[in-house]
Amino acid sequence: MNTSSHPAPAPAPERTGARDGGYSGEIRASWAEFLNTLPVNARILDIGLGNHVAALVAAEMATTGTRDWRIDAIDPGGMQADAQSSAGKAVAKRINFHANANLARLPFDNASFDAVCAHHAIEFGDTSAILAEVLRVLKPGGDAQFLLHHADSPLLVGARMSLREADLVFTKTKAFRRVHRLVTMHQIVPNSTEHASNEVRMVIRTLKRGLPVAQQQGGGRVLAIALDGIQKVLAARRELKPDAAGLNVDRAEAELRGSVRRLGELVAQARTDEQMRELEKKAAATGFSQIERVAQLHGGEPIAWQLLVHRA
Known part of the structure; x- marks a missing residue:
């Protein structure tokens, strides 16, 4: 040897x-x-x-x-x-x-x-x-x-940062679930629609406030992906039926969750x-x-x- x-x-x-x-x-x-x-x-x-x-x-x-x-x-x-x-x-x-x-x-x-x-x-x-x-x-x-x-x-330090960002997206703000609720409304009901819209605006503001802080620490990728996915879904909402818009949200969420799950496995091992x-x-x-x-x-x-x- x-x-x-x-x-x-x-x-x-x-x-x-x-x-x-x-x-x-x-x-x-x-x-x-x-x-x-x-x-x-x-x-x-x-x-x-x-x-x-x-x-x-x-x-x-x-x-x-x-x-x-x-x-x-x-x-x-x-x-x-x-x-x-x-x-x-x-x-x-x-x-x-x-x-x-x-x-x-x-x-x-x-x-x-x-x-x-x-x-x-x-x-x-x-x-x-x-x-x-x-x-x-x-x-x-x-x-x-x-x-x-x-x-x-550095790879694992970054992975742990990404997991903290994912916690903000999926657990603390429930970002994709709130967006899903908004885009799948089949008709405009003044009070409930306004409430759902306000929730999504609050989610976006929260993620945007967290992004520069995370970037200064060398992270921010999960927040950036989540924000980009949410904004694309909302932009496409005007041209899609509610069920189709909801599927777009589900796909975006599933892709990000898959990446985060792999990071979690890496951190665990x-x-x-x-x-x-x-x-x-x-x-x-x-x-x-x-x-x-x-x-x-x-x-x-x-x-x-x-x-x-x-x-x-």
Whole structure:
């Protein structure tokens, strides 16, 4: 296992969409450093979610020198590896992809791999079961590296801000429900229509007052999306029947709620320092040794946890 000191932080982890699933900087460097320790005929498994950055980095590295790596990748969601790589689609084609596999029941024989990689994946499943499966499929002497979401990363700070904004939209103001009530009125009833209109105006004022405050703190996206959706629905109301206008409100609300739900899942699964210590204990209890953990940093701020383990 590579026990050398970790490299100094590289440039920012850009999300360019132009190489290795859109990752560069520290994130790519951490995978390249790990993979660089492997033998020329290594078999590598990427257990990931989404763009499979580790598999893509490995595939790109395998195009140079004398490496004859065999690369497998699985994703329980069935997503294919992102072909957006600096070396093009030919790189992604080097990956043997297994769709809809279960991280806790890997479809491989015992001692099949020299290395296992997981990029923002194990925190979204049963970590004890996943660690046991990784140990099973690793060859004796094999290594695994896991990158996990850091609870104090800018991404997670922003996610928590967005959840607070969502609470204002969905719970405190009930913005979309009030708009729905207004646009689905089939006839103008002076008192009730005026009351519903006033409620919507109050909602819009509240969200608009909150927007610059949130933006000053680095947030504001959820409030901006909610305001934009409400204003578009109200503008289209003049040309739609009440039921159709109500469906527009429902769609806008459902889309935003879906995004907020995913943010909530991210926040719930991000790891604190204490939780990472518990994960290290789980890895040791599973049978791993030489367990190392470091926070990936950029500009002094954490962007991910890096956990390395070894099978003796």
